Amino acid sequence: MATRYDSSVTEPKWRERWERDGIYRFxxxxxxxxxxxxxMLPYPSGxxxxxHWYAMSPSDVHARxxxxxxxxxxxPMGFDAFGLPAENAAIKNNLDPRKWTYSxxxxxxxxxxxxxxxxxxxxxxxxxxxxxxxxxxxxxxxFFKRGLAYKKFSxxxxxxxxxxxxxREQVVGDERRCERCDSLVTKRDLDQWYFxxxxxxxxxxxxxxxxxPERITSMQRNWIGRSEGAEITFKSEAGxxxxxxxxxxxxxxxxxxxxxxxxxxxxxxxxxxxxxxxxDAYVAEAIRKTEVERQSTDDEKPKTGVWIGAYAIxxxxxxxxxxxxxxxxxxxxxTGAIMAVPGHDERDFAFATTFGLPIKRVVVQAEQTAATxxxxxxxxxxTVVNSGQIDGLSSTxxxxxxxxxxxxxxxxxxxINYRLRDWLVSRQRYWGTPIPMIYCPTCGTVPVPEDQxxxxxxxxxxxxxxxxxxxxxxxxxxFTTCPNCGGEAERDTDTMDTFVDSSWYQTRYLSPHDANxxxxxxxxxxxxxxxxxxxxxxxxxxxxxxxxxxxxxMRDMGLVSANEPMTRLINQGVxxxxxxxxxxxxxxxxxxxxxxxxxxxADTVRTFLMFIGPWEQGGPWNNRGIEGCVRFxxxxxxxxxxxxxxxxxxxxxSTLERQTHRIIKKVxxxxxxxxxxxxxxxxMEFVNELMKARETDVYGSEQWRKASEALTxxxxxxxxxxxEELWEFLGHSESVHLQVWPSYDEALLIDESIELPVQINxxxxxxxxVAASADEATIIAAALADEKIAxxxxxxxxxxxxxxxxxxxxxxxx
RNA sequence: GCCGAAGUGGCGGAAUGGCAGACGCGAUGGUCUCAAAAACCAUUGAGGGCGACCUCAUGUGGGUUCGACUCCCACCUUCGGCACCA
Numbered sequence: 041m042a043t044r045y046d047s048s049v050t051e052p053k054w055r056e057r058w059e060r061d062g063i064y065r066f067x068x069x070x071x072x073x074x075x076x077x078x079x080m081l082p083y084p085s086g087x088x089x090x091x092h093w094y095a096m097s098p099s100d101v102h103a104r105x106x107x108x109x110x111x112x113x114x115x116p117m118g119f120d121a122f123g124l125p126a127e128n129a130a131i132k133n134n135l136d137p138r139k140w141t142y143s144x145x146x147x148x149x150x151x152x153x154x155x156x157x158x159x160x161x162x163x164x165x166x167x168x169x170x171x172x173x174x175x176x177x178x179x180x181x182x183f184f185k186r187g188l189a190y191k192k193f194s195x196x197x198x199x200x201x202x203x204x205x206x207x208r209e210q211v212v213g214d215e216r217r218c219e220r221c222d223s224l225v226t227k228r229d230l231d232q233w234y235f236x237x238x239x240x241x242x243x244x245x246x247x248x249x250x251x252x253p254e255r256i257t258s259m260q261r262n263w264i265g266r267s268e269g270a271e272i273t274f275k276s277e278a279g280x281x282x283x284x285x286x287x288x289x290x291x292x293x294x295x296x297x298x299x300x301x302x303x304x305x306x307x308x309x310x311x312x313x314x315x316x317x318x319x320d321a322y323v324a325e326a327i328r329k330t331e332v333e334r335q336s337t338d339d340e341k342p343k344t345g346v347w348i349g350a351y352a353i354x355x356x357x358x359x360x361x362x363x364x365x366x367x368x369x370x371x372x373x374x375t376g377a378i379m380a381v382p383g384h385d386e387r388d389f390a391f392a393t394t395f396g397l398p399i400k401r402v403v404v405q406a407e408q409t410a411a412t413x414x415x416x417x418x419x420x421x422x423t424v425v426n427s428g429q430i431d432g433l434s435s436t437x438x439x440x441x442x443x444x445x446x447x448x449x450x451x452x453x454x455x456i457n458y459r460l461r462d463w464l465v466s467r468q469r470y471w472g473t474p475i476p477m478i479y480c481p482t483c484g485t486v487p488v489p490e491d492q493x494x495x496x497x498x499x500x501x502x503x504x505x506x507x508x509x510x511x512x513x514x515x516x517x518x519f520t521t522c523p524n525c526g527g528e529a530e531r532d533t534d535t536m537d538t539f540v541d542s543s544w545y546q547t548r549y550l551s552p553h554d555a556n557x558x559x560x561x562x563x564x565x566x567x568x569x570x571x572x573x574x575x576x577x578x579x580x581x582x583x584x585x586x587x588x589x590x591x592x593x594m595r596d597m598g599l600v601s602a603n604e605p606m607t608r609l610i611n612q613g614v615x616x617x618x619x620x621x622x623x624x625x626x627x628x629x630x631x632x633x634x635x636x637x638x639x640x641x642a643d644t645v646r647t648f649l650m651f652i653g654p655w656e657q658g659g660p661w662n663n664r665g666i667e668g669c670v671r672f673x674x675x676x677x678x679x680x681x682x683x684x685x686x687x688x689x690x691x692x693x694s695t696l697e698r699q700t701h702r703i704i705k706k707v708x709x710x711x712x713x714x715x716x717x718x719x720x721x722x723x724m725e726f727v728n729e730l731m732k733a734r735e736t737d738v739y740g741s742e743q744w745r746k747a748s749e750a751l752t753x754x755x756x757x758x759x760x761x762x763x764e765e766l767w768e769f770l771g772h773s774e775s776v777h778l779q780v781w782p783s784y785d786e787a788l789l790i791d792e793s794i795e796l797p798v799q800i801n802x803x804x805x806x807x808x809x810v811a812a813s814a815d816e817a818t819i820i821a822a823a824l825a826d827e828k829i830a831x832x833x834x835x836x837x838x839x840x841x842x843x844x845x846x847x848x849x850x851x852x853x854x
Numbered sequence: 855g856c857c858g859a860a861g862u863g864g865c866g867g868a869a870u871g872g873c874a875g876a877c878g879c880g881a882u883g884g885u886c887u888c889a890a891a892a893a894c895c896a897u898u899g900a901g902g903g904c905g906a907c908c909u910c911a912u913g914u915g916g917g918u919u920c921g922a923c924u925c926c927c928a929c930c931u932u933c934g935g936c937a938c939c940a
Contacts, residue, residue: 799872
């Protein structure tokens with residue numbers, strides 16, 4: 041046995057052995073309790089970067105640990121193979137996106153395998169495979185039949201660089217940039233397909249039973265943006281109903297004017313002849329601004345607007361209130377019209393002051409009266425005044441009272457509004473799932489018959505980024521016949537958002553080749569939902585929200601029974617360059633995992649990535665830091681395999697035994713909570729302890745053997761290759777990865793004799809050595825007798841004596 | 855503005871009511887060597903003292919507690935999300 045461990049020989053050797061023996065094969069029918077772990081699948085960009093390692097290897101560690109804990113673990117891998125980079129690379133280099141993608145997959149699978157993950161590659165999925173995407177189409181049709189997929193013409197977000205529409209979630213930040221390419225997003229009026237995620241808005245706000253980071257659930261909650269209030273119908277003097285949404289029906293008496301969005305359908309009808317010219321000009325300007333970007337979150341942005349020459353009647357106060365249009369009211373939220381309550385809403389206040397509109401107080405705080413003048417909007421809740429029959433009620437009670445009154449008088453109703461928009465899924469690009477819909481002049485919109493799926497993506501396509509769907513430009517593909525009447529018809533020429541692919545892939549892994557269903561129900565019933573999901577938090581309101589929606593739709597179709605797709609979610613942080621900046625080619629701070637693996641081996645790279653710091657936090661790479669892990673694994677190797685020259689010093693086998701039990705507990709606890717950095721720190725300490733014990737007569741003892749075996753087993757999830765080699769060295773013929781996680785004895789977690797710090801008034805003033813079993817009285821006696829403590833206590837009054845078992849003693853004196 | 859996360863040595867970080875700085879990097883000194891590398895040993899928060907030791911120290915200011923990095927209140931800073939959303 042060589043004294044140095046050579047990863048370049050050993051790692052491939054064991055990977056081949058594992059593959060040959062099929063130790064990671066998925067066994068859906070085993071009797072062991074199941075544990076389904078999924079890490080977000082990679083996009084086949086062509087090269088695995090260190091971020092993939094950072095995301096995936098700790099997930100593998102946890103999965104391996106669960107397996108050693110006795111679970112039947114399934115930890116699959118696949119490729120999110122549709123998407124723009126393939127098409128863009130193809131356009132740039134005149135390649136076939138299919139060939140580009142699939143050759144990348146072949147290469148990246150090799151890289152992924154070099155990580156030493158416990159993946160059963162026979163279960164892999166590739167979303168660009170027709171056997172996968174046919175089920176996207178199948179789901180699309182089911183959604184269509186259930187009213188969850190619909191087509192709508194409206195202003196949509198358009199990325200000029202990607203040359204396609206985007207879902208609202210894919211437009212990021214206040215500058216409204218494309219999630220994928222960072223371009224400024226514009227608007228276009230287009231007829232597009234949507235999935236009705238809003239019909240699950242309320243359910244998506246319910247995170248009960250989900251062990252997900254607060255950060256993600258709060259982002260989703262923000263995104264969905266539920267507001268409770270009422271819809272209230274005002275009537276114009278001419279009698280046209282104008283419905284507004286308000287979260288403050290309690291302030292209805294304070295509504296002294298109304299504002300409609302410039303695009304509001306009633307604007308044209310209500311505008312008076314005298315005001316028509318200025319209204320038209322304002323509307324035109326607003327629409328122009330919409331196209332350019334009606335953005336600017338500038339707080340200082342002055343309010344603009346125009347009176348349309350009409351009045352409405354406030355249904356509560358019966359006051360005549362002017363109707364204005366202004367671009368601060370958005371057509372896309374609520375009803376596109378508001379009742380303006382300038383006294384208690386900052387925007388309405390700003391508008392009223394700009395245009396000299398009346399401001400009325402309808403809420404008071406304790407120190408105010410109904411006549412206290414308003415110097416600024418006072419949005420806080422308080423007591424209602426100047427409001428007829430609801431005077432004197434608290435804002436909260438008044439809300440309820442007004443809603444009940446509105447409902448009784450048929451003037452309005454309780455209403456809830458969401459910020460969440462339906463998911464726009466049409467994309468004007470080639471490399472995606474064709475939308476399986478046919479437009480027949482006679483029969484209308486007809487789905488492709490299910491027995492004709494998959495509707496294959498054609499190969500010979502001129503997919504230049506023209507802004508038109510490449511499939512539309514194909515000479516024949518779009519022309520078909522209506523499945524209903526047999527007449528001439530046309531196919532939808534868009535493809536689906538690739539987030540569709542990742543919305544249900546976790547279910548497909550279980551039966552990737554099922555030709556009759558998206559997944560085999562018997563297996564899915566046993567294995568779903570996913571127990572542990574890992575991946576980046578950048579998908580909080582995209583993939584992670586879409587997946588929850590998709591799952592609920594599947595549940596309502598009777599395909600799955602749980603309410604949520606992924607029970608526990610952990611998000612890793614981002615691994616940064618050595619300069620603490622995001623890794624990028626232009627900064628030249630990119631770390632290449634292949635080079636590291638060649639130099640140090642996969643085990644070292646895995647170990648260091650987890651040792652850097654808390655996994656959820658991420659952090660900067662450190663080229664010197666990895667050397668520490670090289671040393672650690674090397675020491676672990678030597679401490680087990682090398683025979684010390686001398687080992688005759690007096691040692692303590694019982695101490696080693698206790699250290700062994702302690703580390704078993706620590707590593708298990710830490711891996712369970714994804715605290716890999718402290719698990720590894722603990723193992724480093726343990727190796728250092730073994731190094732010392734090795735030079736004593738403890739070496740070669742029963743306790744020594746157990747400690748070496750424990751070290752090897754605890755190392756197995758983290759450094760699977762070296763652990764396997766050590767396990768073999770220790771004389772075992774069966775893989776270390778088929779072993780059971782070692783157990784520990786609670787009684788052996790603390791030493792027989794312990795050192796306790798003794799505090800006087802909370803400051804450590806001495807230390808005593810006592811038996812772990814010593815009772816409180818004995819400990820206090822020992823503390824007071826201590827040569828450093830005794831003089832300090834002498835002549836003082838002992839107020840209190842605190843003994844924290846196994847921790848410390850505190851003596852409070854006066 | 856609202857919601858969320860975070861702030862600890864030269865650096866990455868540990869400790870979630872009980873000895874602050876585990877573990878690692880870096881640094882300094884040493885052993886081995888012709889020399890170097892590797893490995894090993896020692897020291898390494900700041901200030902003071904020859905020294906056993908003492909004082910200070912976890913963004914800031916208060917508070918609770920025998921005891922606070924940890925809990926509470928107020929604030930500062932950084933990062934992420936939402937935002938003319940009625």
